[in-house]
Amino acid sequence: MTSPTPKPKKKVSSGEMGAARGPIVMPKAPSEDTIVGKTLKLDGAGSAIEFSRAGTELQVAKLTLSGDRLSRSGEECRVDVAGMPLKLTPQNSGSGLRRYQINFPACPFTLDVLDGAVLVTNEGKACEIKVADCRADPSGLWGMAESEFDPKKAEEMLGARAKVEKNVRADFRELYQRNSKDKLVRNFVVKEQAGFSSWREEVCRNYAKESDFGYCALRLTEARTIVLGAQLAGGVKLPEGYAEAAAAEEAAAKTKKK
Numbered sequence: 001m002t003s004p005t006p007k008p009k010k011k012v013s014s015g016e017m018g019a020a021r022g023p024i025v026m027p028k029a030p031s032e033d034t035i036v037g038k039t040l041k042l043d044g045a046g047s048a049i050e051f052s053r054a055g056t057e058l059q060v061a062k063l064t065l066s067g068d069r070l071s072r073s074g075e076e077c078r079v080d081v082a083g084m085p086l087k088l089t090p091q092n093s094g095s096g097l098r099r100y101q102i103n104f105p106a107c108p109f110t111l112d113v114l115d116g117a118v119l120v121t122n123e124g125k126a127c128e129i130k131v132a133d134c135r136a137d138p139s140g141l142w143g144m145a146e147s148e149f150d151p152k153k154a155e156e157m158l159g160a161r162a163k164v165e166k167n168v169r170a171d172f173r174e175l176y177q178r179n180s181k182d183k184l185v186r187n188f189v190v191k192e193q194a195g196f197s198s199w200r201e202e203v204c205r206n207y208a209k210e211s212d213f214g215y216c217a218l219r220l221t222e223a224r225t226i227v228l229g230a231q232l233a234g235g236v237k238l239p240e241g242y243a244e245a246a247a248a249e250e251a252a253a254k255t256k257k258k
Contacts, residue, residue, distance in 0.1 A: 027222075027229045029097050030115040032058050040117060040142040042066075044149075044208030044215075049118070049142055052085065060086035060102060067136030070128060077134035094237060096230030097223060106131075109138050114219045117143030119203075141216050146208035154213050161218040168221055171228040175236070184243060185236050196224055 032051070036058070041048050052061035063081040068074065086104050093099035098113040107127030111118040119141055126137040172193050179185040204216035231237075 027096075027226045029226055030113050032098065032113055034116045035113060035118060038116065039145065041145045042120075042138065042140050042142045043206045044144060044146045047136065047138065047142070054085070058088050058100065060084065060088060060104075063104070065107070065127070065129070065134065065136035065138065067126070067134050070130065070133050070135050077132065077136075079129055079132040079134050079136065094230075095223075096226040107136070107138065111142075112223065114141075114143075114223050117141055117219050119220070119223065140203055141207060141219060143219060144215055149209050149213055149215070151212075157213045157215060157218060161214045161221060164218065164221045164225060168224050168228065171225060171232065175228060175231055178232070179236060184246060185238065187246065188238055188242060189231075189236060 046066040207216035
């Protein structure tokens with residue numbers, strides 16, 4: 001008796017969003033241990049920060065800001081911040097990452113702990129430290145210094161980024177499918193993912209040796225997997241006022257069509 005010809009397995013197309021990769025396990029947020037005792041530099045050069053521990057508390061042991069002189073635009077200035085150590089206050093990031101607010105009155109900013117790096121956000125505002133005649137913007141990735149990059153590890157780092165990129169696409173597809181029936185959440189997820197690449201490009205464009213190593217993009221993409229993992233594990237939490245803004249935008253679009 002002839003055995004029936006087995007049906008060919010249906011191929012899953014990765015498509016633009018990537019193929020789902022089965023059960024999602026939320027990635028673990030990087031520990032503060034990956035940044036303690038290291039000198040992290042903004043864009044791999046210029047401003048520098050060092051962290052230490054006091055018992056269980058994380059603190060800033062040293063902070064140097066580089067920027068432009070207030071009294072003479074275009075002239076570089078440098079500020080070695082006094083009053084060390086600076087206290088760090090834990091905050092709820094809502095993204096799965098460990099977040100802290102730095103207690104520096106002249107230039108308060110927020111940082112997320114990545115793997116051996118920190119991502120600083122300051123609402124796009126530069127800090128004016130008038131006593132030092134200096135304006136400095138701390139926003140961006142603080143991580144490996146330009147002198148630390150080993151040419152022999154460039155291929156390995158770029159390969160790691162490609163692997164993480166694949167995971168991001170898979171997690172995004174899973175998140176999209178889970179929320180496909182909720183138009184508001186679905187559109188938010190798509191918009192957030194679409195904006196990630198351009199945001200990453202903006203943050204990383206000035207990082208030292210980025211075209212050779214892709215270090216900044218790797219760290220931000222790893223952080224993205226944690227954000228997506230948190231959304232898959234705990235659901236998508238829309239920003240305050242997002243629903244109202246989306247409704248107003250949709251109403252305006254309908255009015256325009258009439």
